[in-house]
Amino acid sequence: MALGAALGAAVGADHVEPRGGLRDVSGRECNFSWWVRPADTAEVAAVVRVCREHRAGIAPVGSGTAYWAPLPESGAVALDLSRLEGLEWEGRVAVAGAGAAVRPLDQQLRAAGGHLALHPDAFGDTTLGAMVATACTSGIGMGVTTIGEAICGVEVVTGAGEVLFTGSAARTGVPPFLREGVPDLTGCFLGAEGGLGVVTRVALKHRPAPWRIHLRGRVLAERLGAVVGLGRALAAAYDTFRLTRSLGRWGEGYALDVWVISAFSAREAAERAVEVERRLVEAGAMVESRAAESARARAGKSPEYDARWTGPLGGLDLFTARARMRGLDVNAAYEAFDALLPAAEALVEAQRAAGVPESRLAWYLAPDFVNVGVHASVPLNADPWPAERSAPWFERFAALPVVPYRLGRSWSPSMLEGLGAGREALRALRRQLDPDGVLQPGLPLWS
Ligand SMILES: Cc1cc2nc3c(=O)[nH]c(=O)nc-3n(C[C@H](O)[C@H](O)[C@H](O)COP(=O)(O)OP(=O)(O)OC[C@H]3O[C@@H](n4cnc5c(N)ncnc54)[C@H](O)[C@@H]3O)c2cc1C
Numbered sequence: 001m002a003l004g005a006a007l008g009a010a011v012g013a014d015h016v017e018p019r020g021g022l023r024d025v026s027g028r029e030c031n032f033s034w035w036v037r038p039a040d041t042a043e044v045a046a047v048v049r050v051c052r053e054h055r056a057g058i059a060p061v062g063s064g065t066a067y068w069a070p071l072p073e074s075g076a077v078a079l080d081l082s083r084l085e086g087l088e089w090e091g092r093v094a095v096a097g098a099g100a101a102v103r104p105l106d107q108q109l110r111a112a113g114g115h116l117a118l119h120p121d122a123f124g125d126t127t128l129g130a131m132v133a134t135a136c137t138s139g140i141g142m143g144v145t146t147i148g149e150a151i152c153g154v155e156v157v158t159g160a161g162e163v164l165f166t167g168s169a170a171r172t173g174v175p176p177f178l179r180e181g182v183p184d185l186t187g188c189f190l191g192a193e194g195g196l197g198v199v200t201r202v203a204l205k206h207r208p209a210p211w212r213i214h215l216r217g218r219v220l221a222e223r224l225g226a227v228v229g230l231g232r233a234l235a236a237a238y239d240t241f242r243l244t245r246s247l248g249r250w251g252e253g254y255a256l257d258v259w260v261i262s263a264f265s266a267r268e269a270a271e272r273a274v275e276v277e278r279r280l281v282e283a284g285a286m287v288e289s290r291a292a293e294s295a296r297a298r299a300g301k302s303p304e305y306d307a308r309w310t311g312p313l314g315g316l317d318l319f320t321a322r323a324r325m326r327g328l329d330v331n332a333a334y335e336a337f338d339a340l341l342p343a344a345e346a347l348v349e350a351q352r353a354a355g356v357p358e359s360r361l362a363w364y365l366a367p368d369f370v371n372v373g374v375h376a377s378v379p380l381n382a383d384p385w386p387a388e389r390s391a392p393w394f395e396r397f398a399a400l401p402v403v404p405y406r407l408g409r410s411w412s413p414s415m416l417e418g419l420g421a422g423r424e425a426l427r428a429l430r431r432q433l434d435p436d437g438v439l440q441p442g443l444p445l446w447s
Contacts, residue, residue, distance in 0.1 A: 003034065003051075003056055004016060006053070007034055010038070010047050015083075018035075019032065019034070020032045020035025024064045024065070026067040026069065027324030031073065031075075033076065035080060036077055037080045040084065041163055041201065045157045052161060057077065057438055057442075058440070059071050059078055060194040060439075062099070062130035065126050065316060066408065067326065068407070068410040070194075072440070072441055081097075081198070084098050084201070090203070092114075093205065094108075094112070094114065094204045095201050095203045097200070098201060099127050101124060101313070102120070102124055102126055102127070103123075105128060107298065113209065114204075114206045117141045117144055117150055117207045118131075118145050119139060120136060120138070120140070121138070121362075123311050123313060123319075124309050125313055125316055129199040131202075132189060132190060133192060134193060135406070137331055138364050138373065138405060139240075140239075141240060142365075142371065143239045143240055143259075148179075151202055151205065152176045152179050153179060153186055154199050154201065155169075155200045155201040155202075156200065158434060159436065167179045167181075188429060191407075193407065193408065194440045195439050195445060197434070197439070210239065211263075211294065212259045212260065212261050212292070212293040212304070213290060214290070214304060215256070215276065215289070216255075216290075217255075217285050218288065219253055219284065219285045219286070223283065223284030224243065225337070226284050227280065228365065229283075232334050232365060232367070234276060238258050239261045240258070241258050241364065242257045242364055244360055245361045246358070247356070247359040247360070256287075259308070260273040269292070270292065273290060322380060323358075323380060324377070326377075328393055328397060329372065329374075329405035330404055331369050331371050331402065332402040332403070336402060337370060340372055340400060345361065347361075348361050351374075351384075356376045356378060358377040359375065361373075394415075398414050407444065416444060430446050434446075
């Protein structure tokens with residue numbers, strides 16, 4: 001049977017289209033041979049088996065908001081996971097479909113007294129499965145967790161077409177509640193960018209929605225180091241500590257956003273906020289406003305809740321209609337901050353000199369590491385910063401003591417070479433889980 005017909009037999013002809021295209025948020029065009037929308041895990045497995053038989057490459061696709069070129073440019077079958085969005089409960093553990101968009105998912109969890117403790121600092125249409133595949137360690141909530149800490153296992157369809165569970169659910173008949181116990185494969189899928197398996201469901205630990213106080217202010221550039229040092233010391237008090245400096249307002253220094261939290265009461269959150277504010281001011285920050293968000297906040301009903309998202313759900317479409325994004329992000333230990341700062345500022349300066357109209361330097365603080373990203377927006381019709389202009393900057397950052405925030409096709413080979421013997425172990429795992437190499441063809445990490 002021809003590939004298209006076999007895919008139709010696997011998921012129903014209505015859910016297969018020839019030659020689907022996707023322009024990702026960086027403006028990169030990806031042309032797929034087929035666009036397939038399976039309904040559930042069994043259909044994902046059937047698609048993988050069909051592609052394996054036909055030696056056709058597969059690219060799992062979420063919302064296409066990744067800007068570091070993780071998807072192949074042509075030829076692969078796009079595995080669109082948007083129909084895998086159901087939510088089931090195993091006790092208090094929420095098992096959500098990989099295609100669930102993070103903002104509606106957060107609302108569903110809140111209705112049950114929980115919340116999605118971490119999500120990208122974006123519009124909320126990015127998918128849960130992609131948060132696992134790209135190892136989300138940046139954005140809103142990273143003061144309390146990383147994606148690896150927030151989950152207790154995943155369900156994955158391997159490149160061999162087999163369904164595999166990680167965490168406690170790896171043992172037949174045991175529900176997902178814990179990652180630890182036996183050596184746990186979950187970590188191997190974090191950051192694998194779909195190269196080891198297609199994430200189909202994710203088990204989320206129950207985390208009660210906290211009360212939050214949003215402190216907003218400014219930090220002059222010369223006080224940044226002191227405020228970052230304070231953020232590190234205060235780690236248990238907040239879920240998000242963000243410092244952003246925008247090209248258009250460069251001279252004003254950094255905008256400061258700190259969400260102070262309490263899992264217990266509004267009163268405790270308020271008391272903590274007073275203390276955090278006092279110490280921020282001592283470190284040289286200017287705090288301009290303080291606003292409370294209830295643990296029961298709901299989208300569209302609470303301005304403070306909505307303020308945690310970059311814009312309305314679907315705002316991504318408005319963004320991509322006018323601009324494309326160029327980004328470079330890394331994670332580092334706090335000790336690397338002094339080396340990172342000049343490199344990040346120099347990148348924004350170079351973008352300014354090239355005529356980039358919008359660029360934002362963002363620092364997100366976690367208890368154990370700092371995430372920094374430089375995100376430029378360039379107009380669709382004129383591009384002062386084509387992707388290749390970033391290449392020397394990726395080289396420069398690769399020479400620092402950092403780990404890349406997602407690899408895709410953006411980083412130079414030197415970053416991969418630095419993975420040493422571990423890389424061969426990863427390749428062996430890939431051969432085991434994806435014997436024909438159908439998943440994410442051409443992705444340097446797995447090639
Ligand atoms: C304005 C803006 C702000 C952003 N801020 C942040 C931020 O703060 N933190 C952050 O982490 N990211 C951020 N991002 C990047 C991006 O939104 C996230 O990384 C997001 O998680 C990607 O989700 P997606 O559904 O769009 O995935 P896609 O772009 O569709 O896919 C990303 C990668 O994941 C793989 N993949 C997708 N789904 C699966 C699956 N089910 N199984 C296996 N592999 C899969 C794809 O093959 C691809 O390699 C931002 C992006 C924008 C545009």
